[in-house]
Amino acid sequence: MSSPSFRPHGPVRRDPADTAQLESHPVSLRRIAALFAPHRRRLLLVVALIAASSVMGLATPFLTRHVIDVALPEQDVHLLLVLVGAMLVVTVVTAALGVLQTWLSTDVGQHVMHRLRTDVFVHLQRQPMSFFTRTRGGEVQSRLTHDIGAMQSVVTGTATAITANVTTAIATIVAMVALSWQLALLSLVVLPPAIWLTRRVAQLRREVTAQRQSALAGLHGQVEESLSVSGALLAKTLGAGPELSRRFADSSEELADLELRSELAGRWRMATTSVIFSAIPALIYLVAGLPGSGDITIGTLVAFIALQSGLFRPLMGVLNTGVQVTASLALFSRIFEYLDLPVEIDDPVAPVALPSGGGPGAVTFEDVSFRYPDADADAVTDLDLHVPAGTRLALVGESGAGKSTIAGLVARLQDPTSGRVLLDGVDLRDLTLTDLACQVGVVSQETYLLHTTVRENLRYARPEATDEEIEAAARAAQVHDVILALPRGYDTVVGARGHRFSGGEKQRLAIARTLLRDPRVLVLDEATSALDTRTEHAVQEALDVLSRGRTTITIAHRLSTVRDADLIAVVDHGELVEVGNHEDLLAADGHYAALVRAAERQPALVP
Known part of the structure; x- marks a missing residue:
């Protein structure tokens, strides 16, 4: 199972395997919260740092507006130095907050990972031999290493990405309204169809990619079956060579067509995103230049475009929150499923001691x-x-x-x-x-x-x-x-x-x-x-x-x-x-x- 992560271009869909896992073994949010309870102060600090970093990052467009509208036209060198210095301070402080946030979230994630990894290992050691005979060794290793290792992504990736996306999106919208409520209204009206179009193109590409993967797997299967020692012997003794060649040619042709459609779908996705990123600012420039648009300065316009261009990615991240949460819950479900296995053979409550090495026993x-x-x-x-x-x-x-x-x-x-x-x-x-x-x-x-x-x-x-x-x-x-x-x-x-x-x-x-x-x-x-x-x-x-x-x-x-x-x-x-x-x-x-x-x-x- 892949670790949940934020994908900036386009939405993701729930993995059916994650949904099935949660249906077979539901997860209590209270149980997950209990894992992080010893670290709640640090987690609150991480959330505060993410929020502070997101809000501070929005100061740069306002500083830019002041530079363009005031410092440059009035040739105010002192004000220009102050504003530029403030920009540098914002950049340095934001970077420092990011480093501190990463350190804290990683530390919490590693502690939770260590506890889960140890608990699962100890619990599995207490399982009867029947568990190991019916369970593939690779599955046990996957849950102990891959799934629990992906816990790090839940803390430092999924949780922080959701917090940062929500905070950034809200703060950006508030800042856009503060700069120009008219332009903000225009952006919020244009964004929904733009997001829908991006999601639709991404969905089409996923469908083509899934067909391509299936066709590629089928082609590999034909190669393995036909060109292995046993397969080649069977084909020669049955005279099936021409039929195998025809089937392989058909599969190869189908794969070539799907490869072409997949590449075109990917190009359409990139083109759609590019058009959206270019069209919305162009539309804003157009509206700002029309008569009756209000007193919108050049600095306000530049600052607004900077804010607006940074809104698309966090909004997509917020829309993908449900998928990320499902993937994370499925990860916890797989881990808790092992921890919830009953211990059939365990130590007694009141054990009896026998001497070791005291002669043979009956x-x-x-x-x-x-x-x-x-x-x-x-x-x-x-x-x-x-x-x-x-x-x-x-x-x-x-x-x-x-x-x-x-x-x-x-x-x-x-x-x-x-x-x-x-x-x-x-x-x-x-x-x-x-x-x-x-x-x-x-x-x-x-x-x-x-x-x-x-x-x-x-x-x-x-x-x-x-x-x-x-x-x-x-x-x-x-x-x-x-x-x-x-x-x-x-x-x-x-x-x-x-x-x-x-x-x-x-x-x-x-x-x-x-x-x-x-x-x-x-x-x-x-x-x-x-x-x-x-x-x-x-x-x-x-x-x-x-x-x-x-x-x-x-x-x-x-x-x-x-x-x-x-x-x-x-x-x-x-x-x-x-x-x-x-x-x-x-x-x-x-x-x-x-x-x-x-x-x-x-x-x-x-x-």
Whole structure:
């Protein structure tokens, strides 16, 4: 969305997207005013400075009239020096007021921007994972940077432009009446049709420009479809080349016609504005020179023309005020829409504290069910499962059985629709999110690395960690030697998404990061499923180190991982169908045994 701004030549129309945004998420003016309430004294001062600057700027035509009517005819050098000096003083003071006004309005805008940017960032961090899976990353970035950045234009651009336009237009009309009410009446009668004509020509140009943009987009689409590898292959195999050429020629001809009409419309717009700016002064000169026009001096006429020529732009700005306000309100609406998102997973009012690093924790699922928003069925249904402290639990089942959902419930990436998930007998919803993150560590299949150094990527898990602790965690994760082989060791920048490292190396970095957190419960969500057998072996060794002295819940793919687990939970369509160790479940010859037989025929336990 483009930031609202004043366009001096011609009107602007409301963007349909702005109107739709305000209809879907209305904005309270009181809420906007609350943002600026701490700065109201400065804002009042800005308004006063704008008004003072606009009024002072109108002094120059009156000084000019006195120069022409009095100082020059009477050869009064002293008066001429005073009047010219006054003109310079007006110019300097007006410029100084403009600088002060810009500084104050920018300062207010930056403070409001900082508050909104921080509030939105903090609020979005509290959103559930479902928000990030359904929202494009580019949209989040756009609102945090572009939309909130455009807040500066609302304060220093839209608000000040509206204030300046209104003040200047009113002051100019008053000054024109003071100089000559007859000429002022003539100008005010002529201006409305002149403004209407300008708006009409501008509207015609916008319509032609919109058609031109649409035609240009269509031409680009034909080029992309016809001259890509797949498009060219399709055209050659179907013999569609002549037809594509004809369609392209027609589109190109249409675009050429629209380009010509657009240029002519633009020229007509400029010509219309030029005629208006020339015709109105000429008409004023004519009326002033007619018999019976009254005692209008040359100085008055020159001063009046100067005022009148400066009236058109602020008047157009006043007429565009509604559009500017709509665009600004839509901007606030987009920002408030994010701030109004409900926080589904939040800290409790009276949190319970658990010791960090005090040995493994016991995890219990009590009649837990969970359904994703807009889903027709539960992803997890009536889950009752107890994982004793220090137990290695393997979750197995076919793809889509609900294993990752169960793992996410342990990390409180989502809350149960019904039932409870307990850690050492305490409902996870009674823990602060920060405390829970210290208690439960997660290593997933996809490792995300920040675009910073290796050291800072590891320290991200625990900002207060020393260099020695970071290196110890890397050694335990069997990635220390890999890091030392980098050009700058731990101070090497990993690059976007860690392109320097292989999949196995990134997994070991993730393990080192989790070791620094030293969680009591560890969730391994398909941590080795995307790795080859050799790399998986190295990562598995690091995982074995990580799992020591912790309760571990693993979403398993490899038979070897499942065989070594203390407890195996088999999930099918969100329901727990079997629980036991490897030997007991094989002997039962149930669902697990069928999965094992399938694994013996395939490299993975679960397809």
